[in-house]
Amino acid sequence: MIGKGKSISHTGASMGYGWNQEKNAEVVYEQHLAGDNPREITEEFRIIQEQNIRTKNNTLSFVLSPTIEDGKDLTGEQLLELTHRFIAEMKLSEHQGIGFVHRDKQHTHVHVYVNRISFDGMAYKDNFIGKRSQYAAEKVAKEMGLTTAREVQQEKLNELKRIRKEIKQTHEKVMTEKRPKDFDQYMKYMQQNEIKVIPSINRQNQLQGFRFNYKGHNLKGSEVHRSMSGSRLAIQIANNSEKGILPKKGNTISLSGKTIGLSMNLATSIAKQVLKRVIKRTLDRGIGI
Template structure:
């Protein structure tokens, strides 16, 4: 569950948005208020807010968003409980407050408005309210057995790890079985396994590396595995060709029908590798002895 919060001055407009019938709005929480429409509720807020004219942003606006899966099963009573717990965790009890649920999108969410001025004319401290809202939402989710942000992140990380492993396995299969001798061959073979390889070329027309698109995920080579960075992929493909990658001119190559420069980093790595090969060849053939 995600919580967002801020202090606002446009109470009436926000209240009107929250109670928007086109968004299938429904009141799920209400305390210390009698009004039956946004205009009446706003006036009740303003009566209390007049006891402290120094505070301009005198309404607290929150959005509480359960996960999509949790939202599918939550009913009005449960949404009211979520809001009540959130208010308690934000230490906002005994203030005027009203909350609406919006069901117009797949992601159900609650709009909560709380009077920043209490009945004694005191202003609620809104320092770091965004961070505190998320912490309150996290605590509320834990207390009510709902999915927390941390759990969502863990699920995403696990899912992403699975995708990275799949891309890497396909990459290793292509490199081992097909031994592509240039980038075009590599890109073509990866595409056969449903992995779209996208060259990343900067404004200077230099090849920096590659991105890998697979099952709605788009990752940099370094995010998939350290062996799939631009320089390491270049060296690996060059190893499949006895003469190395075919250069056109000034560290440029043909890539997808266009002439592209290798970035200084990739060009340097390739040059170092070529030099090492020349030295090894000289030693193996006895040149210089």
């Protein structure tokens, strides 16, 4: 579960959004309130807030988001318990508050609005409110056996690691078995393995490198592996061709039927590789190889 929190001044508008019937909003938490609609609740907040006119952002807005899988199984009673525990952890149980559950887009989440001003006119300290909300949500998730934000993050990292590995393995297979002789061939062979290679072209119409789109992930070559940066990819492909990747006049190449320039780094890497090949051929001839 992920928890987010901030201080706001637009209480009425936010309350109206929370109590949005189009999102099938349900009231799951209510504390020290009597109103039956957003206007009445906002007015009750305002009466208390008038005791502290110096505080402009006088309402606390929280969003509690269980994972999609956890949210499917949470009942109204469990969402009430979840919200109560979170509010208690934030030490806001004695403040006016109301919470609405939204079940739109198959992602159950709770919007909670709490009066930042207490009944004695004191403003709740909102320093690091975002971080504190995260920690409170993390603790509540653990107590209730829900997936925590850290676990969600670790799952994402594991997924990214697997995606990077699959892209790199496919890249190595293409380089070994297909031995593409230019960028177009490389892109074609990778596409045959369901990996879309997208040229990264800057505003000067210069090729800087490539991005790899695979299973919903879009990564720069260097993010997949340092050996897959634009310059290193160019060198690998150049090694597969007798002529190498030879830029045309003005450091341009043909890519997908279009003429584009090369970034300075890419042009320099290709030029060095071409020079090495020339030197090698010269030396080979000189010693009779």
